[in-house]
Amino acid sequence: xxxVEQNSGPLSVPEGAIASLNCTYSDRVSxxxxxxxxxxxxSPELIMSIYSNGDxxxxxxTAQLNKASQYVxxxxxxxxxxxxxxxxxAVNPVGGSGTYKYIFGTGTRLxxxx
Amino acid sequence: EAQVTQNPRYLITVTGKxxxxxxxxxxxxxxxxxxxxxxxxxLRQIYYSMNVEVTDKGDVPEGYKxxxxxxxxxxxxxxSPSPNQTSLYFCASSLSGGGSxxxxxxxxxxxxx
Numbered sequence: 631x632x633x634v635e636q637n638s639g640p641l642s643v644p645e646g647a648i649a650s651l652n653c654t655y656s657d658r659v660s661x662x663x664x665x666x667x668x669x670x671x672x673s674p675e676l677i678m679s680i681y682s683n684g685d686x687x688x689x690x691x692t693a694q695l696n697k698a699s700q701y702v703x704x705x706x707x708x709x710x711x712x713x714x715x716x717x718x719x720a721v722n723p724v725g726g727s728g729t730y731k732y733i734f735g736t737g738t739r740l741x742x743x744x
Numbered sequence: 745e746a747q748v749t750q751n752p753r754y755l756i757t758v759t760g761k762x763x764x765x766x767x768x769x770x771x772x773x774x775x776x777x778x779x780x781x782x783x784x785x786x787l788r789q790i791y792y793s794m795n796v797e798v799t800d801k802g803d804v805p806e807g808y809k810x811x812x813x814x815x816x817x818x819x820x821x822x823x824s825p826s827p828n829q830t831s832l833y834f835c836a837s838s839l840s841g842g843g844s845x846x847x848x849x850x851x852x853x854x855x856x857x
Contacts, residue, residue, distance in 0.1 A: 662843045673834055673848040674787070681843065718787065722843065730775065730794070730841035731802070736786035 633657060634721050636735035644743050649706040651738050653719030658700065662722035665693060665704045667715045668737065674718055678704065709742045716740070746771045750835050750849035757825055758857055765820045765852050767835030775841030776818040777802070778810065780831040787834070793818055794841055825856040 634655045643649045651665075662681055666674035678693040680686045680702065686693045692705040706713055716737040723731060748769045757763055769776065777792035779802075789802030793812040807829055809821040818837075822829060832853050836846040 664845050671832075671851075673851050674846075676845045676847070679845050720846070731789060731792070732777065732836075732838075732846055733789075734779075734787040736784065 633733045634719055634735040636717075636719050636738045638736060639739040640741045641738055642741045642743055643709050645709060645711060647709050649709045649713065649740055649742070651704040651706075651717050651719075651740065653702045653704075653735055655700050655702070655719075655721045655733075657721060657723040657733075658697075660721045660723040663693070663695060663702045664720040664722070664732075665691075665702075666718040666720060666734075667713075668718055669715045677717075706740075709740075711742045711744045714740055714742045746847070748835055748837050748847055748849035750833075750852050752852060753850060754853050756855045756857065759826055760824050763822050763825060763854075765822075765833060765835075765854070767818045767820065767849060768816050769818075769837040769847070770816065771837065771839070771847070772815065773837035773839050773847075774815075775838045775844075776812065777836050777846070778808070778818070778820045779834045779836065780804065780829075781834065782831050790820070790833075792841075822854075825854075827856050830854060830856050 665677045668674045680693040680695045690707045694703045716739045718737045719735040778790040779787045788804045791810040793799045835849040838844040838846045
């Protein structure tokens with residue numbers, strides 16, 4: 631089982647719709663979770679961080695975390711063509727000797743159709 | 745402006761010719777890391793550093809070296825590059841490594857022929 635799993639997509643949604651992106655992770659001790667957006671050939675940009683169970687909203691973006699189910703999701707409301715990108719889920723478990731790693735899923739490609 | 749700066753952006757080299765990709769951050773971050781990104785495989789961690797003189801292997805360290813002599817710099821060294829190291833490389837940093845998000849550089853596209 632991969633440590634962080636995402637559906638590769640593409641996920642196609644019409645402009646103005648809600649896009650729902652999902653991520654599951656295997657490490658139960660993970661406490662920090664991040665969503666990044668990456669345009670083709672560019673570097674990942676941070677969209678949201680989430681640390682506790684429940685929802686966290688920032689503008690059109692809502693991150694949802696359920697640690698019991700080891701599941702984190704990202705909702706994008708009123709999707710725009712400019713939201714078309716690959717969305718990366720990242721998990722930040724504590725490694726041995728108190729070290730930290732950031733483990734990324736392979737990303738979900740989102741296409742917003744005008 | 746707070747940023748992570750990588751150089752060069754593009755690099756074409758031949759097998760066996762040593763190269764260094766530089767990475768510098770101006771945010772006084774403790775944690776720095778190198779990733780490579782390949783189609784279908786996502787971002788994979790090569791090496792990371794929790795602080796000056798403290799480095800550790802990530803998931804794909806073979807064929808790479810790093811050093812952290814100063815807090816702001818974290819160069820990636822390929823002593824004898826091979827074609828399977830052709831990839832898009834990202835340097836990233838975070839405030840502490842635990843609980844703080846990574847900030848990425850603009851990437852270095854490396855081609856080894």
